[in-house]
Amino acid sequence: MAPGSIFGDGEYAYFSSFSPSWLAHAKAYSAQMTERARELRRMEIDKGMRTLAYYEGFSERVHETKRKLLNLLGAQKRAGKQIVGYGAPGKGNTLLILRNWHGLPGLHGRSQPSQTG
Numbered sequence: 296m297a298p299g300s301i302f303g304d305g306e307y308a309y310f311s312s313f314s315p316s317w318l319a320h321a322k323a324y325s326a327q328m329t330e331r332a333r334e335l336r337r338m339e340i341d342k343g344m345r346t347l348a349y350y351e352g353f354s355e356r357v358h359e360t361k362r363k364l365l366n367l368l369g370a371q372k373r374a375g376k377q378i379v380g381y382g383a384p385g386k387g388n389t390l391l392i393l394r395n396w397h398g399l400p401g402l403h404g405r406s407q408p409s410q411t412g
Contacts, residue, residue, distance in 0.1 A: 343349045371378055 339345055368378060
């Protein structure tokens with residue numbers, strides 16, 4: 296079946312998987328993504344992310360970060376400052392939970408604001 300019988304004559308641009316320009320584009324894109332994957336793998340190796348030791352302290356680092364954030368929020372609240380959040384609250388529960396713990400008046404992002412009450 297000829298492309299013209301499917302797409303009409305000149306009505307649509309016909310892109311064949313055998314088109315030299317399409318194959319060149321696909322090859323270049325594939326090379327880019329392959330190199331990016333290699334870079335990420337090198338970064339993971341350099342940071343030790345392919346070893347168990349890297350992850351053994353993860354839980355402790357999470358708890359330490361949470362403790363620092365809660366201390367900061369508490370200090371700001373005690374200083375009489377109003378605290379609000381801006382970001383993507385609908386994409387995770389962490390700040391929503393913190394909002395409830397510390398009475399944050401709201402978390403705002405591009406979507407509708409999330410407000411207490």
